[in-house]
Amino acid sequence: MSTPLQHLVDTTEFLDTAAFERQLAEGESPVKLFKKTLRHSQEEIDKRFKAGEDIRQLVYGRASVIDQIITSAWNLFDWPSDNQASLIAVGGYGRGELHPHSDVDILLLFKDFVPADCEESISGFLTLLWDIQLEIGSSVRTIDECYNEAQDDITIATNLIESRPLTGNPDLHQEMYDRVTSEGAWTDKEFFVAKYKEQKARHEKTNNTEYNLEPNLKNSPGGLRDLQTIGWVAKRHFGATYIRDLVDHGFLTESELDTLNQGELYLWSVRYALHMISGRKEDRLLFDHQRALAEFFGYKDQQGALAVEQFMSKYYRVAMAMAEFNDMLLQYFDEAILKIEDQQTFITVNKRFRVHNGYLEATYDRVFEKHPFALLEVFVLLANHDDIKGVRASTIRLIRDNRHLIDDNFRNDLRNTSLFMELMKSPNGVSTELKRMNRYGILGRYLPEFGEIVGQMQHDLFHIYTVDAHTLKVIQKMRQFRHRDHMEQFPIAYRLVNQLPKIELLYIAGLYHDIGKGRGGDHSELGAVDAMAFCERHHLGRWDSHLVSWLVRNHLLMSMTAQRRDLSDPEVINTFAQQVQDNVHLDYLYVLTVADINATNHTLWNSWRATLLRQLYMETKRALRRGLENPGNKEDRIEQVQHEALMILKRSGIPETDVQEFWQTMGDDYFLREDAKNIAWHTQSILEHEPSDLPLVLIQKTSYRVYEGATEIFIYSKDINNLFAATVATLDQLSLSIQDARIIVTDDSKTLNTYTVLTEDNEPLSENPDYINSIRDRLIEELDDPEDYPDIIHRRIPRQMKLFAAPTTVNLSNDPNTQQTVMEVRSPDRPGLLARIGKIFSELDISVRKAKITSIGERVEDVFFLTDIDGEPISDPAVCIELQTRVCRELDQHINAQ
16 A cells, blocks of 8 residues: 655656756746646646556656645745754655645644744745645644644644655654654554544444445545555554555455555545546545546446446445455454453354454364354354454454355355354344444355345435445344334334344345345345245245245335325225235334335434324224224214314314304315314314405414324415415425325315425424414415415525436326326425426416325425316316426426526
């Protein structure tokens, strides 16, 4: 890895040094000359990079050019004549590694104090470097100050360790280096512990996975910082100048060194290209750069795999390999630095393994060669002994060296299938050990179908992890549901997961639910086939096997039903109950669904979705208890809810005759879709509403039966054509996100519209009375005259949403049961989407009778029930075509225009 650049690069390859020095001596403006030289040299380096030259030569070459520029700039100013000053390159620049827009970190080092007559030179020197547009990071310190600040800050200490003199007195650098690397500044143990904690904190910021969909090349696990951490510790403890010195110390083999070098070269190449394409210092592989990088590196779209997905899959696999090396080497360093003086303790586990100072260790080097099943046994032992801290570094290496032994014979060996099932049944450590198996390259070899999804990107905003990382997080979530501290947030999942008859079936379903992705076709069907094959190979019974396969095939059923269908409709509940058949299937499916949503994207799970799933679960339980042959009776349900609402209204002194007279104008849908509390609330408010042309607007938190955690906005008004359009436009201007719309038109041409809303961040609204009143007042003001259509506010579309702007699709069909036209819209989400659709409805004289609003990640899947101005289904083919065309055109133009 990192090697001092002076041993590698001849600056004249990228800079005509003689011409540069001549022009400077002839009096050419330093700023103009330096800028021109930097531009020409960078153009030459970029050209060679595009031509495929060795990335090391180019990265070190740029540092060499900067050396020449900075040294020449230093020489333009007056410095102490008694060798009391030195210019030092530190940090990445000190290692001689400079990508196109890397920071150039320098230290102006003085012996004992900074002479007063140097202040003008210091200011002029640094100003010149900024004037020529170098990204300079500078510090001015004495040797004592370097020592004191290095003691207080591990980052400063690390930067100073990575240093080299550029010009001035080199002895000052050596003295400073000796001081900051002395035991008085940081002992070897303190330095190692500090760097390890620093890495752990860095990984936590990236969710402890190298598989984020927009990973950071430097800071994510398996990134450049992990490799640099190895180098820093090696340099500090072993005095290693080159990473290959670790071979001599016995920490690396030649083949491992080659893999590390290749990994670093790959990450360097991607980072160089990223800087070049973005035109700035950028270490995040943002979506808008991933496509450009895929094209730059020559990837092409293929059936089942986009170019960007192929590129990112390569990145993830390299990052995983680098993370694996980082784990192994830091474990070795821990043994060599922290544990070197500890008393060596050994606890025998069996003939193949023992616990060595808390870590599992193979008892001899050929253990996996002689007993291949031990490649799975090691993870079973770890799961069953929660006092074992991990795998000893030497055993990690043995696992790496012998994992090629996993072949078809291995996979079909009863000992191995039994061991894997023992792991899945383990009361502890299942998700931890599956992750460890994946990190060490065992899981993808034992389950080749899983190996196909390792590093597989899902190029959308719905999933924030690769398929394998998401899959393992699903199992992790399932495990977390068992713990009491998750009982409040996931009460049903907590209860169910602790009483499922065979918990391992849930884990297997989680392991296989997305395993069919990336092959083309329905991933649920493909996964169900793979899951059945797994169950047969692992000798599960027929009923268990069919349950697992059913769960994989139907893992989206519950979430799609909850989010897209009207859960107040008994027919929807009965249809879903017929699909799940019994309570066992329902219980397993509920836990799988909740785990899947939470492991997909942490922003997707909120009280809104929780209540949708809870309502579907509880209603289905009732339907199953009643019996599938006895579906719910609509008339009985209407009678019951009216009776309960009437009891509430009587307690408030509302005359029953007034209530019954008002209810006569309402259709059955209203009493099927609302609960008794809401009906009583609406009825009393409407009856007490003084005759007025102003609409009645009520706002409250949703009831338990409907959508807990959101806010309901109820509007009672005359039925005016563009009322829906005006309402959704106003709510959009108020930055409210509409989750559901329930629209009822009465027999006397009034509308009762209920909008369930959250904030634009999918959080409940503030209960501040002034805030609630401001929303009510704004709606009354705008809806007083809906013909005065509010302008659609042009809020900025988030960067990521623009990148996933799949074309809008609109499907129209007529529902003979409701005598309404059903319009399904699938489109990228963006601010103002409903307002734009509503405007189209009003301009085409289309009335909205009901709407089901569903946002899934970066896209929406909304369903509208429509009629024409006369309350009939839209039958004119020309109007249907115009409606489809305009919705598609205007939504797509809106997102593409910004």
